[in-house]
Amino acid sequence: MIRQGEYFAAHEVLEDVWRAAESEERDFFQGLVHVAVAWYQAGRGNSVGCERQLEKAARRLGPYAPEHLGVDVTAILQQVAAAEQVVRSGLLELPQPL
Secondary structure: OOOOOOHHHHHHHHHHHHHHOOHHHHHHHHHHHHHHHHHHHHHOOOHHHHHHHHHHHHHHHHHHOOEEOOEEHHHHHHHHHHHHHHHHOOOOOOOOOO
C-alpha cells in the first residue's frame, strides 16, 4: 500500500498489525506506521508532522536493520533519510517509496 501511495490505508492496516504483534516486534511495525504517516502528512502539506514521523520511523526501525521479516530495513532507512533531507530543504515533495 505504501508503494502504491495509499498511505492512509497502509497506516490503518499497519496499526492493526502493530497492536496485535508480539512485544519484540512492535517497534518494527510501529516504525512502518510512522513511514506511512510521514508520507501522508507530506501529502497534506504538514511539514512539522512529516518531519516528526520520519524521525520516529528512523528511531524505531534502526535496530531492525539490515533486514527483518523479509523487509529490507536498510533501504527503508535510506528512503527515510532522503525524505528528511527534502523536508529540511523546505519542500514536501517526497520521493516515491520503493
